[in-house]
Amino acid sequence: MKQNLTRREFVLRTVKAGVSVAAAAGISYLLYDGTGPTLESFKKESVALSDFSITPIDGQVISIVEGADRVETVRKAIDLLGGIERFIKPGEKVLIKPNAAFARSAGIGATTNPELLGEVVRLCYARGRAGQVVVTDNPINDPEGCFHLTGIGKAASLAGAKVIMPKQNYFSPTTLKKGRLIKDWPILFEPFKDVDKVIGIAPVKNHHRSGASMTIKNWYGLLGGRRNIFHQDINTIISELAMLVRPTLVILDGTEVMMTNGPTGGSLSDLRRRNTMIASCDAVAADSYGATLLDMKSADLPYLAKAEAAGAGIVDYSSLKPLMAQIAG
Amino acid sequence: MPSKHKQIKTAESVISFCILFILSGVAAGVFVKQSHYCRRDFSVSLGEDLSVVMPVGFKIMDEMETYDAETLYEKINGKAELYLESGFKDLKCQRFVSQNNQELWIEIFLYDMGSARNAFSVYSTQKRPDGQTVSAFTLPHHYQTNNAFYFVCGGFYVEIIASVQSQELSNAARVIAVNIPTQLNIKEDRTIDEFELFADEALVAGSYKLFLKNAFGYNGLTDIFAAQYRVDNEAVTVFLSKRSDETEASAILKSYYTFMIKNGAEDIEDFDFLENSKAVDFYGSIEIIFSKGSFFGGIHQAENIVSARKAAIILSEKLTEANKK
Numbered sequence: 035m036k037q038n039l040t041r042r043e044f045v046l047r048t049v050k051a052g053v054s055v056a057a058a059a060g061i062s063y064l065l066y067d068g069t070g071p072t073l074e075s076f077k078k079e080s081v082a083l084s085d086f087s088i089t090p091i092d093g094q095v096i097s098i099v100e101g102a103d104r105v106e107t108v109r110k111a112i113d114l115l116g117g118i119e120r121f122i123k124p125g126e127k128v129l130i131k132p133n134a135a136f137a138r139s140a141g142i143g144a145t146t147n148p149e150l151l152g153e154v155v156r157l158c159y160a161r162g163r164a165g166q167v168v169v170t171d172n173p174i175n176d177p178e179g180c181f182h183l184t185g186i187g188k189a190a191s192l193a194g195a196k197v198i199m200p201k202q203n204y205f206s207p208t209t210l211k212k213g214r215l216i217k218d219w220p221i222l223f224e225p226f227k228d229v230d231k232v233i234g235i236a237p238v239k240n241h242h243r244s245g246a247s248m249t250i251k252n253w254y255g256l257l258g259g260r261r262n263i264f265h266q267d268i269n270t271i272i273s274e275l276a277m278l279v280r281p282t283l284v285i286l287d288g289t290e291v292m293m294t295n296g297p298t299g300g301s302l303s304d305l306r307r308r309n310t311m312i313a314s315c316d317a318v319a320a321d322s323y324g325a326t327l328l329d330m331k332s333a334d335l336p337y338l339a340k341a342e343a344a345g346a347g348i349v350d351y352s353s354l355k356p357l358m359a360q361i362a363g
Numbered sequence: 364m365p366s367k368h369k370q371i372k373t374a375e376s377v378i379s380f381c382i383l384f385i386l387s388g389v390a391a392g393v394f395v396k397q398s399h400y401c402r403r404d405f406s407v408s409l410g411e412d413l414s415v416v417m418p419v420g421f422k423i424m425d426e427m428e429t430y431d432a433e434t435l436y437e438k439i440n441g442k443a444e445l446y447l448e449s450g451f452k453d454l455k456c457q458r459f460v461s462q463n464n465q466e467l468w469i470e471i472f473l474y475d476m477g478s479a480r481n482a483f484s485v486y487s488t489q490k491r492p493d494g495q496t497v498s499a500f501t502l503p504h505h506y507q508t509n510n511a512f513y514f515v516c517g518g519f520y521v522e523i524i525a526s527v528q529s530q531e532l533s534n535a536a537r538v539i540a541v542n543i544p545t546q547l548n549i550k551e552d553r554t555i556d557e558f559e560l561f562a563d564e565a566l567v568a569g570s571y572k573l574f575l576k577n578a579f580g581y582n583g584l585t586d587i588f589a590a591q592y593r594v595d596n597e598a599v600t601v602f603l604s605k606r607s608d609e610t611e612a613s614a615i616l617k618s619y620y621t622f623m624i625k626n627g628a629e630d631i632e633d634f635d636f637l638e639n640s641k642a643v644d645f646y647g648s649i650e651i652i653f654s655k656g657s658f659f660g661g662i663h664q665a666e667n668i669v670s671a672r673k674a675a676i677i678l679s680e681k682l683t684e685a686n687k688k
Binding site for chain 2: 065297
């Protein structure tokens, strides 16, 4: 006998099919993103970066070392401030923020020197006995290309650091108290979770817009979204970055300084050898000294005065009694 | 019969589970894909490349990237304003790598500036003082440094930047520079007439600059051509600009003079050797400005009045000739 579908069975099957289709459509609707990935399209709780600075010691705030070898000068600069052991305690998690903004080779001077970065990572592990070191940045150009072509990714990995690429869901909104520009703005926050200490490492560079790009401008690489809009008020945004990020230590590399055509440079002739390494607990003071390497005065960089007025540091680096040294050869 | 019914039901169930499994896989794939954000996927225009200009011994390292006015910042960050203010249209970039050595790579930046004037402006205002011309290269506005080659080609400004200083890359840059106008079919554009208005005597070769906006820190000075001269062993900057008519040239003269006076410049007494001219001492630098017919010109940041005066007279005579044409 031929099997016929009863009305009841038909209705039941139709309902089941309909529910299946509706469920699939519903899941698709929930996952659908019509606008594509943008760093603004998320709703997360607002976050705030911790203050990673350490107890200041008078007379051990800033050190300036002259020498041609970055590895030697950075070791000396940190030793003058008490050694890496003063800044990193055993087992601590350290985040290093280099300038990996552009997909340029290291020799162009537009990004943090990889040898320098590698040495700081090694010091964190070998003498600081850090539990973990992570390296991160949100570059201007394609992140993978930047970390690769600058040599920063390789240097960090070889020294034992974990390189964290910026992903969309690593950004969270933040608002700077008393800030005018950084309001509900996405920052690269995920890598900072469980971090105990923060070190910024930046080259000294001319910058077409702000005059100079040094340790404070380096924090621009933590901003997400269409951060280029802040170029319209570049000095304010840099001063707000000085308030937003309170690092443990900053290292300013003035070994080869980009004197013109910054921030990207391109020609080796844009660089001038200054053979100077600066380590500082005060980023404003570091940048103020760095200005001299660009043949500028601190007054030529309005963001310094703004940052000082906001309490982020001291422009008059000489008042901090910098510790000086020279390394021959 | 019940077993046949059961068979049909089993078959339907299997098919249903397969469909649901496929749908789940699609959903999972969408979720994974949306979790991985690669900016490059959403900011580049794929399809073309610049392989036609690639030298022998090299291969394509990355796909070509294209940036427009909205996205230029994502390539050159703070420098974007310089180009955007100068008529920028788009930028194409690509890297080639040596087949023998992965560390040796070269990147081309092909800026479409819309016109030869615009291209010359961004070229000249960024020119490195140590750049050397290459005798075999036919385009007039070019120079090479230790690791880079820069030139103007039609309405394009081109930068060819090597990862390191190397003879192989230097040779490759020259080959690319020669290939770009021919292989990309870019027509030469020699429509910048102002060069002929500068006297040849005492001119420092290759020192021309074109400021489209904000020349000498004043937003009222636009389309200003400048060149360096050595007069009595002193460096002197001579500048000029062709305006629409005599009225406009006079108006700019007055407004720039007012700007300088408001900012602390002081008149230089007994200076009237040129008609429609002003001379001021601007914190130790001599500034001479004058209008001649539809031309506005002068001397900028001279160190002494004698060499500034000489250079101004030479310029004035050239502009008088030009006005007669």
